[in-house]
Amino acid sequence: MEKERLILITNDDGIHAKGLKALIKAVEPFGNLAIVAPDGPNSGMSHAITVKVPLRYKFFQNGNSKTYYSCNGTPVDCIKIAMTVILEKKPDLIVSGINHGSNSAASIFYSGTMAAAMEGSMIGIPSIGFSLTNHSHKADFTAAIKIISTIIEKTIQNGLPHGVALNVNIPDVDKNKIKGIKICRQTKGYWQEEFDKRTDPSRGDYYWLAGKFINLEPDAQDTDEWALKNNYVSVVPVPVDLTAYSFLNKLKKWNL
């Protein structure tokens, strides 16, 4: 039990989410916890920051080696205001989640949970986002807790390079059905929209965003989607250097 370590926790489902409580349970043996989470659901907020309205935070609850704050901003705002205004010292680790719903493959782009972890790794703090492949607010996070504990322990032992976060997705199956933890690459694919068109009482059309994931490589066993479909936990290391190095030399030959 290491109680000097400071761990910053956030999520995108908000301060009252069941997944946040499960993450706290998994992480609390590893240090003192500062929870700075959005005051309501922020799914789909990606790496958005709040610039049109000011941020506010409130001290929410104090527990045994745990302090809770809620913030009116996005998950990335939570990291920023925690680092600059709320915390008195730099955290040793940032964890985000447990997200209600998968953040594998292209979903990482829309995810506030993963954006918070990436923001952390950008400033040089080992950061991990955790997600369970079940959207329900009643999702069962029991199996996740042991897995998270293992991954946290290994991360503390090994450290993470500056600018690399981990994207951990956990399949929504019974604990004894999980086959193990698999290091993966991000699956190639995209979300194909199927907007749900409706008409309001004033005869105006409106559209609810809905869609399905198109997996461009369903048989690739080194991808996160394959791992999850086959009951493995997927771990993808995620960079904050967004340079497509494989295309850099070809692009130079364009002679722009």
Added chain:
Amino acid sequence: MEKERLILITNDDGIHAKGLKALIKAVEPFGNLAIVAPDGPNSGMSHAITVKVPLRYKFFQNGNSKTYYSCNGTPVDCIKIAMTVILEKKPDLIVSGINHGSNSAASIFYSGTMAAAMEGSMIGIPSIGFSLTNHSHKADFTAAIKIISTIIEKTIQNGLPHGVALNVNIPDVDKNKIKGIKICRQTKGYWQEEFDKRTDPSRGDYYWLAGKFINLEPDAQDTDEWALKNNYVSVVPVPVDLTAYSFLNKLKKWNL
């Protein structure tokens, strides 16, 4: 003059932004244009999608080979609703911008302009985001137009790989001071917040997000920040595969 080509245009500063008008001017010789842009400012919205309220769009204006729509969503929502609901055929090219303000280095993470381009490249359409390093709504985009025209022409000639977008930043200097176009990698660095704390009439504290960019490698001549500081246009190829391949093998040795 190729008028069969369909080019989808969006931005994050909104349908009335001066930068959007400049981009339209640069791009209109290359095809028919469908402009689907947010109905107001969406700076800092990153890859956010709208899930709490439904989307609406309205036909806004029809010009010579140009059709305008505004949408109540984010830049990424604009791409999604354009692709699925508004457009009758798949666009040949997606361009986003011209952003009022730089999207170099870590700013790419917060940028709605670049998120729209990345969303396009995810679905296999050559996509480019353009930004000028001047935040003012009155910024002068004159020099940008010729540069954009050159880059569009080369992109049409060469194509772009599925899953690679271009992040183009243009220095805010006179046309004759621009030294050329430089292919770069993303600068390592991050935004350090300096929240502006104020107190409202009810004695509640609130915080405006503000900060400065910390460049961790100011002398690296192959980075976008160096290029812009030295009056070059920077072009960074951006992947939608967010796997930190350089760390994959080390991570496997953790034996998770």
